[in-house]
Amino acid sequence: MTYRVCDRGDGPGYTGIRIVTVTIAAECPRCGGPRGEGSSHRFHEDGEWYVADRWANPCGHLDMYGAVLAEYRQWARVREAAEQKVAERSAEWPDAGEFTAAVALLRAATAQVRGLHARQGAQLLQMGGHEEAVRRIEEALVGRLGRMSARQAGQYLTELAASRAACTACDGGLINYRGRDGEFVSRRCEACRRDVAPGA
Numbered sequence: 400m401t402y403r404v405c406d407r408g409d410g411p412g413y414t415g416i417r418i419v420t421v422t423i424a425a426e427c428p429r430c431g432g433p434r435g436e437g438s439s440h441r442f443h444e445d446g447e448w449y450v451a452d453r454w455a456n457p458c459g460h461l462d463m464y465g466a467v468l469a470e471y472r473q474w475a476r477v478r479e480a481a482e483q484k485v486a487e488r489s490a491e492w493p494d495a496g497e498f499t500a501a502v503a504l505l506r507a508a509t510a511q512v513r514g515l516h517a518r519q520g521a522q523l524l525q526m527g528g529h530e531e532a533v534r535r536i537e538e539a540l541v542g543r544l545g546r547m548s549a550r551q552a553g554q555y556l557t558e559l560a561a562s563r564a565a566c567t568a569c570d571g572g573l574i575n576y577r578g579r580d581g582e583f584v585s586r587r588c589e590a591c592r593r594d595v596a597p598g599a
């Protein structure tokens with residue numbers, strides 16, 4: 400989720416206000432339920448106009464701007480440290496085909512944060528621009544009812560890259576065949592799991 404939040408600094412006393420755009424988990428950190436959509440809130444303070452987002456989570460838990468900023472900065476630190484580790488040890492990356500860089504990042508983050516969830520791993524990958532890996536993890540999470548660690552997500556991507564590389568059954572993720580009525584139809588290749596639009 401991306402929100403514009405108010406940053407009033409960490410210290411006591413009034414130090415002014417700054418609007419910061421943050422990308423954080425789409426889930427409430429307390430119950431795992433979805434976070435609400437932000438809506439623009441324009442306000443006047445100290446002689447200036449500002450626009451920040453306000454949102455209500457369906458679960459009822461409140462997201463305070465200070466806690467949201469702390470969550471955002473904590474994840475930024477984890478991601479920076481993981482990316483640095485990945486860059487330093489590129490020779491040691493395990494081979495995961497097209498997902499090699501994404502899997503290396505997941506492994507580095509897992510080494511830093513014990514019990515990292517696949518959803519949190521996907522958030523780090525999202526910030527790192529590994530969009531295909533994120534989509535595949537999100538899809539696998541639905542199939543596993545959310546029970547998946549970041550470590551398992553890395554294994555999943557490694558296996559998926561291997562099965563894609565080995566697949567000879569499909570054409571770019573689509574299996575085309577002639578149906579019983581003689582019409583040509585196509586369906587998604589479950590070995591490759593690409594985003595395709597199956598149809599007649």
Ligand SMILES: [Zn+2]
Nearest residue numbers: 427430458460
């Ligand atoms: Zn909640």
Ligand SMILES: [Zn+2]
Nearest residue numbers: 566569588591
């Ligand atoms: Zn295939």
